[in-house]
Amino acid sequence: MSDPRPSRPSPRTIGVEEEVILLEPDTLSPIDVADEVIGELVDLDASASWITHEYLRAQLEFSSPVLADGDAAERVVRAFRDALSQAAARRSLIPASVGTAHGRGASSTAEGDRYLRFDTELGAIRPDHQIQGLHVHVAIASRGEGVEIMRALRPWLAPLLALTANSPSFAGADTGFASWRTMIGRRFTTASAPPVFADADDYERRTRALVGLGTTFDTASLAWMMRLAERWPTVELRLFDAQLSAGETVATALLARALVEVAAAGELPHAEAAAQHELVDAAIWHAARHGLDDGLVDPATAELAPAWEVIDRMVEAARPALQAAGDEQRVDAFLARTRAEGNGATRQRAALAGGEAALGRMLRESFSA
Template identity: 40%
Template sequence: MTRFGVEEEYFLLDPDSLAPASSAERAERALTDAGHPGAFTGEFLTCQLEYATSPLRTVDEARAQLSAARTAVSEFARDGDCIPGPVGTPFGTGDSHVSPTTRYREVARWLADIAGGHHVCGCHIHVEITDAEERVRALNRLRPWLPVLLSLAGNSPFWHSRITGFRSWRTVMMRRLPTMGCPPLFRDHAHYRHHLDQLIRLRASPDAASLAWAARLSDRFPTVEVRVFDTQLDPDDALLLAALVRAILVADDLAVLPLDTDLIDATLWMAAREGLNAALIDPITGEASSARMLIQDLMLLIQPYLQDAGDDAFVRDRMAFIRSDGTGADRQLAALHAGGVPGLAALLGERVGHSSHAA
């Protein structure tokens, strides 16, 4: 069974304002010393923390690691008078500092005035594909499905204590970077490497690790890394995305159109804006369709691969939940409308370690 991994970035937030709180350096030390599977690391800003699972084969294994990690973050936050924020952008506004590492300082100099306000947290899915040429083919196969996947994954409806009107404001924030959005269509691995090297020479990306495409080839692992997603409200939301991404990437008989990059980028914007209500492009026919219809079509196309991985029942159950309760953005908005900022804070605190499949 094809291995995968999940990386999640979390905010640490003030419990009253839901503004970023600079506690991540202490959190990283405390959580690393606790010896959890996977790895905790600091992130770009001192209000952010990242957790990466070990390479895994099943959704159940991933759920165990993600839930344990989120519970540990929640316990640290409670002791540190803050709350965890499993969201793509924070509700409140606050000053944050760049993490004091050599690399992050260099990236901050490159970003200039973008750096201090770059409050974005993402969920990255790695899928292991050992052959380099097959990784490129899999990346090409995934490209036109990125907007469909993003329509399920919006979890950042707020910015500066306001409702943005977007389901994924993080996507809008990321568009300030020169390499954000859909990757180009590549002929082969040599073409990919040449393109990447050119971007680095131009300083459009300071290094391979800073390449901000919505999906890319990992520079450290033999994986395709999908980076289009906001950090998810619930661990099972992240696991749904992992199961779908893995199935698409291993489905070598899944034929898609070589859609233009600007068309995919336009529909990524629409998916960020309207989520499940977005109008998108069908990767098979090239015609306009609804996100909800394309999700159903995708499920049919990849069902054999979901079944082979043992993910079919879980994916169907989680899809039914999202149809009923909405995406993370929908649930955040509902919590704010029902209970104001305290209601939203309660949702974040409740959901960080929750899994609807947990015992």
């Protein structure tokens, strides 16, 4: 006799895009050899077409296939990192998964009309546009559902950023921020948290009105911390700095999926005031500045609270979805390490206290861990 209980729906599929910068080990400055490295990886494995160049000549981007579970995500992220680690080692370079690189040197712009146009539009901002992110795609049933999910997630962007901040230094100096990449991104035509949209039609109308203004050449260049993807039926979370290790990348993606799941079910709590644009935006700035080292705006109360109290509230809201997907262990291990050792920004600063060589070793070891 079949089990009469209703079956639990399968977890939403996810996709991961992570950007990596190639660094010279003595100076930790970018080295413009990404195209050469990509060519070698593709020659070794024809399936490596998921490794592509990005805006900078020192950057590579990994775009995963559609992933159903944490095991698949771990497998493909580690395969990419292993292949890139070997290619970088053959050139005595460091592949670094960081929001911004520490070294003073700058990478030049990759070829392509789109990149050239973006370069021109940035003007004097261009020298600072040396950033790497982690983008997580989570499947949605419709664009209408995606708009509702984005509305529910807005107050939780700041806690997510504080947890994953990983860009404390830039151009050879400590910026004082946990996520300097976030501050650079705030200069774009669209930046920080997206506005609240009434529905999918409202989203389409208002985003298309932005096309042609500044760096928004098309809807694919919207730079908000989350948006609806144009090519895929997903909501794309773009707020995360690139993460030091494969485990952190995967855990971040799984936590994002769980939060999307509970947001879609209307089970992600927040006070109405916490969703107000000025508070959401200020909370993001505060999280980018302090990471986990100061309080965070608690979406449940719209007031400052101890950082880990807010993080724990967020994770507990997501826990039913983590348990249903079998992701609880991975995410809890990530949280336990972050609680003990700090986020990526804290760990980079700790390593840099021992000198640039020590930071370089930490970056290399974390990438391959």
